Amino acid sequence: MALARLQMPPLPVPPSWFPGHMMKFTRMLPSLLTRTDVVLEIRDSRLPLTSINRTLEGALKKWRTERGWDPHNPGRRILKTQACEHIVVLNKRDLVPEWGMEPFRRVMLTKFPEQRLLFASWHRPRDIRTLSEMLVNIAKEHPHALELNVLVIGMPNVGKSTLLNALRNMGIKGRTPKALQTSANPGMTRAMSTRLKLSINPLVYAYDSPGVMLPFLGRGAEGTERGVKLALIAGIKEGLYDMEALAAYLLYRLNVLNPISPAYLHILPPNAAPVLDLQEFLPLLARRMGMIKRGGEMDLPRAAEYFVRWWREEGGLIAASEAQALLQAPGGLLAPGEALSQLKYPSGIQGWGFDFEWEVRPEDIPGVGLDMIIQGKMERCINDYMIKAEREERAEGNMSDTQKKKLMVQEEKMKRKMKHLRRSL
Incomplete structure (x- = not known):
């Protein structure tokens, strides 16, 4: 060929799909992070860059700075009194070839030293065990804390709920029913879940969150x-x-x-x-x-x-x-120097x-x-x-024309309100 x-x-113009529950979670995120110790971000291995949700990055950066990470050196921590880790799980690893995983991991480590990266699939118990041990070890690093709270975030349909169910089954001995509903269609999870226990000793809890799409695809x-x-x-x-x-x-x-x-x-x-x-x-x-x-x-x-x-x-x-x-x-997978x-x-x-x-x-x-x-x-x-991504942020502010018009209307209403208050004083 x-x-x-x-x-x-030729590709069609991207539609706008950002339901109210996604906007609600985006606004809630800063307050949720105040009681979060680990952010578990789930991405799709087939789209390791496209499934990054840039909408949430500002809140995550502020959370890390408040917890003692150096804002000028993302891989350096100044204070370590409280757990604050960002784990990125590339889910559905069985849908990409193995030969690209290690090169990708090495590049991402240099570009984003503040993140821990793991390829995983809920079909592979070894991956689930590795992730469970990562969370347990973080909890053990902070023995003074009564519990470790994990917030699970990500795009729609990247497998957040399915992965959490697998983590629960791995961490809690004995038979455990599926705690979270799952679906092949996006938008199944529309509200924050109740706390889901992932480990008893040490105590590790997780919250599932709605999948959040980019407000504007670009x-x-x-x-x-x-x-x-x-x-x-x-x-x-x-x-x-x-x-x-x-x-x-x-x-x-x-x-x-x-x-x-x-x-x-x-x-x-x-x-x-x-x-x-x-x-x-x-x-x-x-x-x-x-x-x-x-x-x-x-x-x-x-x-x-x-x-x-x-x-x-x-x-x-x-x-x-x-x-x-x-x-x-012919002899198997390539050796590193081949x-x-x-x-x-x-x-x-x-x-x-x-x-x-x-x-x-x-x-x-x-x-x-x-x-x-x-x-x-x-x-x-x-x-x-x-x-x-940086160019899009500068040029468009991550907003569509419709969203910009709505923002202008809101700003105009606020100006009129402030003007009315000044007159009444």
Whole structure:
């Protein structure tokens, strides 16, 4: 397949989805943090950058400063009288290839030294045990405290409630019923949960919180792509995006993740070749799945919906495992110093998850360890993300035009109120 011709499809303008319960939690967060010892932020491993909620970062920065962390050196703590830790869990780790996890972790450690980073999946007891031990050890570091309070935050549908249920089952011996309701649709948790006990000795409690979407997804190419990514992981309310638009982007991404044998070949007719164009892909899929209307017309909208749901339910696992196999040497996983030039690694556009994309030319870098190449590529992607995020904050204030108008109306009302008070004095 000629990856040079692979281009991102046109994407729709991102919709606005920021229900009242999300705004309510955002306003409550500063007061909640006054009685919080650990912030457990859950992100999606497929979108390790897009699932960062920048709306909450200001409150977290103030909380850390008040608890003794140096505002000018995020990795240095001046006072340590009270627990204050920010743990970032990249959930659903089984949906991304293993080879990118350690390079990503190393880059994030240098960029965000104040955060503890952990890849996890509730399917893997070892991950849940590691996270449980992290929380217990933090509690033991502060024996004077009667209990450790953990606040769980994150975007919608990143798996906060499911992970908390797994932590509870790991930390409390004996049979424990599922304490929190879960759903595949975003917005199931709409209010703060009651305290959920995660450990008895020492005492560790957790609060689940509503998933909070970005109030404004942004303008331009970054905003449109951000919205489609979040919709693909079901992080945005169903129906706000056309399924064919999601299918087009998904087709593009699966071709980037594995240009040789994309995961969608499992649901196409036998011996099918990789496909670049959605208008060519959907008829093939509809024919294979028997999605035919009266008169023999292919049901393309139904095929698009099937494609997206297949990826959410099983295709993501297939894509991750096959992208992992793409970077395996005959003797197993690559050793840290193994050279890229020793492998039959395809040149061209490559990626990891849906947030990372880079170009690789094996002939340009003989003798360089593959893991270091990947780390360098990831570092550039993260730097680009941080620059774009800062630029968006300065240019837009993280608000849509509608939100700006509402703010102007509120400010005008406040001016009139103050003017009336001055006259009455």
